[in-house]
Amino acid sequence: MSDQDGNLKGILVGCGFMGGMHAQIYNILEGVDLVAAVDKRVEESQEKLDRLGCQAKVYATLDEAMEQAQCDFVDVCLPTHLHEAFSIKALDAGKALFCEKPLALTGEKADRIIEAAKRNDAIAQVGHCLRFWPEYQKLMEYHSSGEGGKLLSLSFVRRGARPNFGIDDWFNDESLSGGAALDLHIHDSDIMLAMLGQPKAIHSKVTRDYSGPSHIYSLFEYDSLIVSSEGGFNYPAKWGFQMAFQAVFEKAVLDFDSTNGKGLIICQGDEEPAQMEVPKPDTGSSQSGEGNVSDLGGYFNELQYFTNCLKTGNKPEVATLEEARDAVSMALREVAIADGKSG
Numbered sequence: 063m064s065d066q067d068g069n070l071k072g073i074l075v076g077c078g079f080m081g082g083m084h085a086q087i088y089n090i091l092e093g094v095d096l097v098a099a100v101d102k103r104v105e106e107s108q109e110k111l112d113r114l115g116c117q118a119k120v121y122a123t124l125d126e127a128m129e130q131a132q133c134d135f136v137d138v139c140l141p142t143h144l145h146e147a148f149s150i151k152a153l154d155a156g157k158a159l160f161c162e163k164p165l166a167l168t169g170e171k172a173d174r175i176i177e178a179a180k181r182n183d184a185i186a187q188v189g190h191c192l193r194f195w196p197e198y199q200k201l202m203e204y205h206s207s208g209e210g211g212k213l214l215s216l217s218f219v220r221r222g223a224r225p226n227f228g229i230d231d232w233f234n235d236e237s238l239s240g241g242a243a244l245d246l247h248i249h250d251s252d253i254m255l256a257m258l259g260q261p262k263a264i265h266s267k268v269t270r271d272y273s274g275p276s277h278i279y280s281l282f283e284y285d286s287l288i289v290s291s292e293g294g295f296n297y298p299a300k301w302g303f304q305m306a307f308q309a310v311f312e313k314a315v316l317d318f319d320s321t322n323g324k325g326l327i328i329c330q331g332d333e334e335p336a337q338m339e340v341p342k343p344d345t346g347s348s349q350s351g352e353g354n355v356s357d358l359g360g361y362f363n364e365l366q367y368f369t370n371c372l373k374t375g376n377k378p379e380v381a382t383l384e385e386a387r388d389a390v391s392m393a394l395r396e397v398a399i400a401d402g403k404s405g
């Protein structure tokens with residue numbers, strides 16, 4: 063279903079940090095209209111969307127929004143413990159689904175979303191944005207090209223200031239967010255699974271505090287390769303955010319660190335380290351309400367891919383519900399191993 067212009071119509075659920083990001087992207091995505099939004103903080107959210115130049119009216123519930131506005135898809139940007147109920151509601155109403163990561167708090171909850179998508183033959187995708195992040199895409203492409211020879215070791219880092227902005231401090235409640243392991247580190251677990259499949263063995267340790275597993279350190283053994291992956295959000299408010307990887311191949315090293323401004327660096331043979339070209343998101347010269355949208359990187363790319371799938375009727379092949387379920391299961395397995403359970 064699309065409107066008279068042939069545009070796709072979407073309802074955004076959750077107008078917080080991520081919802082605001084998505085709203086800015088829908089403002090500039092060709093052929094896509096945000097026709098309504100949902101948030102329990104109706105007034106505050108309406109002011110925010112207005113400020114961002116978004117036409118959508120905010121409702122208090124998804125039922126009300128779906129009654130008032132015809133839509134093709136629902137985009138769930140709610141705290142993680144709400145993903146299952148809202149995703150299933152949207153799917154059973156016959157809508158396509160974009161759901162933020164982590165898909166759910168457990169593999170079983172994720173499976174129930176998968177079942178709902180199957181019974182409705184729905185198009186669905188999860189916000190595993192690293193799959194669409196140019197530097198990470200380049201890493202995966204370089205690895206599968208075989209150009210650098212065998213991959214010998216791979217390390218991922220994801221660290222951030224404690225997220226204190228969530229309503230009712232939900233990020234810092236393990237029963238609502240899963241803590242840093244599920245909320246933050248899962249991005250790297252997902253990329254690792256996409257690149258290399260399941261490891262042969264896992265070793266993990268976590269730092270725990272009132273928010274649950276607030277920093278996780280994992281080592282993964284593959285046949286002839288070790289992966290280290292570390293992520294935590296117990297840093298002071300002004301510390302900022304860092305995501306980084308280093309991939310050591312037989313003939314080259316690829317380095318990326320979001321904090322050094324150097325982009326993706328390759329060093330091979332006797333050559334000086336050089337910047338690798340990565341594709342910029344195809345946003346034209348668009349400006350959104352709060353800055354240049356090309357800064358939105360993988361977030362733009364993932365929603366463009368999702369809405370293109372809807373336009374063509376093809377099911378997404380990247381960041382699928384099943385892959386997102388596997389990432390949830392992996393992050394939880396790492397925590398269980400760290401906690402001395404079998405995993």
Ligand SMILES: NC(=O)c1ccc[n+]([C@@H]2O[C@H](COP(=O)([O-])OP(=O)(O)OC[C@H]3O[C@@H](n4cnc5c(N)ncnc54)[C@H](O)[C@@H]3O)[C@@H](O)[C@H]2O)c1
Pocket residue numbers: 075076077078079080081100101102103122139140141142144162163164189190191227228229245
């Ligand atoms: N892909 C990424 O890089 C990335 C980054 C940040 C967050 N996330 C994910 O996005 C999701 C949302 O995170 P956020 O940072 O936007 O959180 P947030 O706390 O900023 O926003 C959540 C919004 O949901 C609303 N809400 C809460 N309960 C509600 C209910 N019952 N009905 C309607 N509205 C309700 C809140 O009022 C708030 O506006 C989480 O799953 C998080 O893990 C993903």
